[in-house]
Amino acid sequence: MSDVSPTQTDAQALQDRLVSFIRAFGLHQPERTPCGQPIPVSEAHALAELTRDAPLGQAQLGRRLRLEKSTVSRLVGQLIGRGWLERRPDPGDGRATLLVLTPAGQQAADELASARAAKFARLLEAIPADEREAVLHALDTLMEALR
Amino acid sequence: MSDVSPTQTDAQALQDRLVSFIRAFGLHQPERTPCGQPIPVSEAHALAELTRDAPLGQAQLGRRLRLEKSTVSRLVGQLIGRGWLERRPDPGDGRATLLVLTPAGQQAADELASARAAKFARLLEAIPADEREAVLHALDTLMEALR
DNA sequence: GAAGATTGAGGCTTCAATCTTC
């Protein structure tokens, strides 16, 4: 099972694990956040991103979320419909609009962050303490390999 | 960074890594397989599953793929439309239908498996050899924690 | 009633075409 060169078997093992993980995590249904909140994952991500640093243009948001601009356009429309977001004209660029969280949006983002943190804390607790660091490191390695 | 009890920071770290991984892997667009093949991921998974052990009922396939039975129904319809799948009545159960790969379907499954194996082999190669086993083990640990 | 399967409605995403502004 352990070898110096990547064998067909190892690749198969990696594939099986990744596929299982993706399915088990419910990643094929993008309409519900894995945290159980009744809002789309992309909206939750958008809120988190806008909490980190605002204001943001739609194009910038799309790049961070890896979503098409058309998706972002509709996504932003929904967030505004919820009263969580505000669209302001960019003083420096007539084409762009700047996105800003409303107070209600900030609160929603905070609650979502808490729920998500709790979920991940539970997940972390289910991992043996002496393996946590290794799992975190392995995910970093995997991300690095993806680039 | 390393602690015995799961801290808020560790949970945050796990969350960030998982979110980054999901986005980088293109998991928010279920219509294209990550392997670059022009068919939906669910169809590729279905083919792989039916290669493992056939015949399978739609309900069974749905459970393995973690897809709704309605999704499976349409998915099977498409696979049949491609000439890759055949639907047979279950001799033991009048409600059920048995799914069997056609020769063309088997060939498509093989090609898909090769392409996917190659993709994962490349991914594995991008991981330092002395860390591969650790990454595999970490994914197992993560899966275990998800249950 | 329970389980396998199908159909209709609605949501999220991409792609392509379009408009406006740089």
Next chain:
DNA sequence: GAAGATTGAAGCCTCAATCTTC
């Protein structure tokens, strides 16, 4: 022409209702 943004069309998925068979 390039970039920000919007709109229409199509694909994949879930949920709910329905039909058939156990």
